[in-house]
Amino acid sequence: GQNIDQPTEMTATEGAIVQINCTYQTSGFNGLFWYQQHAGEAPTFLSYNVLDGLEEKGRFSSFLSRSKGYSYLLLKELQMKDSASYLCAVSKNAGNNRKLIWGLGTSLAVNP
Amino acid sequence: DAGVIQSPRHEVTEMGQEVTLRCKPISGHNSLFWYRQTMMRGLELLIYFNNNVPIDDSGMPEDRFSAKMPNASFSTLKIQPSEPRDSAVYFCASSRQGVHQPQHFGDGTRLSIL
Numbered sequence: 520g521q522n523i524d525q526p527t528e529m530t531a532t533e534g535a536i537v538q539i540n541c542t543y544q545t546s547g548f549n550g551l552f553w554y555q556q557h558a559g560e561a562p563t564f565l566s567y568n569v570l571d572g573l574e575e576k577g578r579f580s581s582f583l584s585r586s587k588g589y590s591y592l593l594l595k596e597l598q599m600k601d602s603a604s605y606l607c608a609v610s611k612n613a614g615n616n617r618k619l620i621w622g623l624g625t626s627l628a629v630n631p
Numbered sequence: 632d633a634g635v636i637q638s639p640r641h642e643v644t645e646m647g648q649e650v651t652l653r654c655k656p657i658s659g660h661n662s663l664f665w666y667r668q669t670m671m672r673g674l675e676l677l678i679y680f681n682n683n684v685p686i687d688d689s690g691m692p693e694d695r696f697s698a699k700m701p702n703a704s705f706s707t708l709k710i711q712p713s714e715p716r717d718s719a720v721y722f723c724a725s726s727r728q729g730v731h732q733p734q735h736f737g738d739g740t741r742l743s744i745l
Contacts, residue, residue, distance in 0.1 A: 562674070
């Protein structure tokens with residue numbers, strides 16, 4: 520089977536650091552995406568990890584461990600505008616094609 | 632550059648009516664995706680096309696749903712007949728090639744079936 524788990528909700532304080540975890544169980548793993556979705560808006564791409572390790576992009580970093588089926592998104596120097604839902608999505612092989620399986624998202628509230 | 636364009640932005644209609652959602656992907660993108668998003672089920676892939684050909688339609692709920700992509704710049708998602716449980720936000724997204732590249736989403740169509 521295939522399963523993606525993320526915490527449903529998280530709360531953090533402006534200026535702090537927050538880590539949003541994503542665990543997955545799937546065969547034929549290809550890579551893992553993180554998307555940000557503000558309330559009432561469309562998802563927007565944040566990062567894509569294929570190999571193990573940390574990818575840094577400004578205040579946001581994403582980590583992947585393929586052997587552990589684990590990823591996290593690290594948000595530094597939190598700002599109020601970072602309040603949003605963060606979606607983890609796994610790309611996997613499916614026959615001759617690939618599928619993208621989405622988690623339900625983690626709703627992050629940044630408080631002053 | 633124009634992003635993915637969806638229409639209409641909002642649709643309210645009575646059950647039993649036909650609903651047609653439209654999407655124009657980003658020029659040069661070869662893959663197009665239709666999603667449905669609800670609070671309970673999150674983001675669900677309905678169907679995706681590669682070079683105008685449907686690749687994976689396993690997420691299409693039932694025969695009431697159909698999708699077409701007659702050319703590289705236009706796709707439709709139809710629901711006929713519509714039911715109240717179809718109420719959701721429907722997103723269209725495109726990528727340069729396949730699911731392993733970042734997807735760019737349209738603003739979505741908020742569909743309410745009364």
